Amino acid sequence: MIYNRQYETMSRDDLAQLQIERLQTMLNRVYRNVAFYKHALDTQRVEIENIRTLDDLKRLPFTTKDDLRASYPYDMFALPLRDVVRIHASSGTTGRPIVVGYSKNDILHWSELVARQLVAAGLTEHDVAQIAFTYSLFTGGLGYHFGAEKLGASVIPASSHDNLNDQLLIMKDFKTSALLCAPSTALALCHLFKTTGIHPEQLSLRCAILGSEPWSERVRAEIEETFRITAYDNYGLTEIIGPGVSGECQQRNGLHINEDHFIVEVISPTTLQPVKMGEEGELVFTTITKEAFPLIRYRTGDRACLMDGCCECGRTFVRMSRVHGRTDDMIIMHGAKFFPSQVYDAIVGEEGITSHCKIVLDHQGDFDTLEVCVAIAANHGYIDEIKTLEQLRNRLAQRIENSLGVSAKVTFMEDGLLAAEVKGKKQPMVVDKRAA
Numbered sequence: 001m002i003y004n005r006q007y008e009t010m011s012r013d014d015l016a017q018l019q020i021e022r023l024q025t026m027l028n029r030v031y032r033n034v035a036f037y038k039h040a041l042d043t044q045r046v047e048i049e050n051i052r053t054l055d056d057l058k059r060l061p062f063t064t065k066d067d068l069r070a071s072y073p074y075d076m077f078a079l080p081l082r083d084v085v086r087i088h089a090s091s092g093t094t095g096r097p098i099v100v101g102y103s104k105n106d107i108l109h110w111s112e113l114v115a116r117q118l119v120a121a122g123l124t125e126h127d128v129a130q131i132a133f134t135y136s137l138f139t140g141g142l143g144y145h146f147g148a149e150k151l152g153a154s155v156i157p158a159s160s161h162d163n164l165n166d167q168l169l170i171m172k173d174f175k176t177s178a179l180l181c182a183p184s185t186a187l188a189l190c191h192l193f194k195t196t197g198i199h200p201e202q203l204s205l206r207c208a209i210l211g212s213e214p215w216s217e218r219v220r221a222e223i224e225e226t227f228r229i230t231a232y233d234n235y236g237l238t239e240i241i242g243p244g245v246s247g248e249c250q251q252r253n254g255l256h257i258n259e260d261h262f263i264v265e266v267i268s269p270t271t272l273q274p275v276k277m278g279e280e281g282e283l284v285f286t287t288i289t290k291e292a293f294p295l296i297r298y299r300t301g302d303r304a305c306l307m308d309g310c311c312e313c314g315r316t317f318v319r320m321s322r323v324h325g326r327t328d329d330m331i332i333m334h335g336a337k338f339f340p341s342q343v344y345d346a347i348v349g350e351e352g353i354t355s356h357c358k359i360v361l362d363h364q365g366d367f368d369t370l371e372v373c374v375a376i377a378a379n380h381g382y383i384d385e386i387k388t389l390e391q392l393r394n395r396l397a398q399r400i401e402n403s404l405g406v407s408a409k410v411t412f413m414e415d416g417l418l419a420a421e422v423k424g425k426k427q428p429m430v431v432d433k434r435a436a
């Protein structure tokens with residue numbers, strides 16, 4: 001099944017024509033309404049009327065996460081707040097999150113794009129969709145909610161909360177047929193499910209739509225085997241729209257990008273030049289229909305490649321590979337996303353520790369763990385008091401959990417040793433043992 005056959009199966013020539021028309025309209029809009037883009041386009045001497053083909057896209061300036069942070073909260077909005085009906089923000093960041101807005105039309109488009117992806121995974125109005133993404137500033141909960149309602153599914157806004165028993169209870173009693181959540185949540189549910197003694201046939205579950213963080217084929221296999229279901233990958237990011245950027249169809253051989261709304265490029269993060277079809281690089285998106293928060297050539301920091309050739313499902317939209325990693329040092333664990341500097345920001349100012357910090361990412365079974373190594377300052381009066389050190393350890397762990405949303409084990413190291421390891425740097429050093 002295809003939700004919007006007219007667009008999702010349009011010829012590549014017609015699509016290119018539609019993209020360029022939409023791009024020109026968008027460029028005119030941002031030039032008039034977003035000071036940042038007026039300045040960027042003027043500085044690069046871009047005449048919008050000279051952007052006539054998709055090849056001209058490479059003459060446009062990039063937009064980065066730093067640009068968006070600097071525009072906090074509303075400087076990149078292309079509409080006044082009275083025309084903005086929804087505001088979300090990037091998840092898990094301290095300090096200045098990236099704030100994004102949606103007009104009424106943006107919400108209508110977003111709902112359709114999510115509905116398309118649900119249909120691509122085989123959902124219909126007969127499905128009971130349990131949404132176990134957080135309903136919050138994070139786009140996962142509400143994004144899927146509107147999309148699933150648009151499709152006509154029976155939506156259970158379970159949200160994500162610590163009590164996985166409740167999720168399983170809902171899944172069984174409410175006859176959930178589609179589970180929508182982060183892969184780490186699905187995996188945790190798997191483990192809990194195995195302890196309940198419930199047989200998968202006692203559930204109505206038949207598929208899971210998972211996204212928002214990287215997950216391996218091994219994790220996919222475990223989720224599928226445990227619940228006897230099919231699991232689909234969905235990709236998206238707050239800055240571009242949230243979920244609804246791309247998703248797997250039933251072929252599960254790449255994620256179709258909703259190209260009538262987003263133009264995709266893959267560039268080399270070093271030369272910033274487009275790479276060849278099939279080569280891995282950084283995903284860059286230009287939104288061509290967004291009214292409230294349009295972005296030109298947004299550098300996502302996500303590594304992937306585009307896949308050549310037609311898909312058997314009949315959709316003509318290009319497919320991207322699954323995300324292979326990041327071009328920057330952003331850490332993703334259990335749906336939380338943060339930069340190493342934010343770990344340090346969370347604990348800086350706590351009396352008794354030095355400015356050196358090492359972050360160790362590892363895994364216990366299928367679950368990622370975070371260890372933060374710090375050193376006690378030599379002049380800390382109570383360095384030898386175990387009780388005081390324990391309290392300090394707990395305070396640090398609490399501060400990290402409060403600001404990043406993940407629990408951390410805090411380890412004390414001797415300062416000379418830690419300073420030598422981090423080579424005296426102020427930025428935390430990261431040791432990632434997860435892939436090992």
Ligand code: DLL
Pocket residue numbers: 090091133138139140210211212213214215233234235236237238239242243244300302322323332337
């Ligand atoms: O994670 C939006 C979303 C919600 C997508 C629900 C899919 C499902 P952010 O919190 O802004 O938005 O995080 C975006 O998460 O740049 C990737 O690094 C990562 N990411 C998202 N989906 C995937 C995926 C939402 N399927 C950032 N595989 C992105 C790997 C993913 N990484």
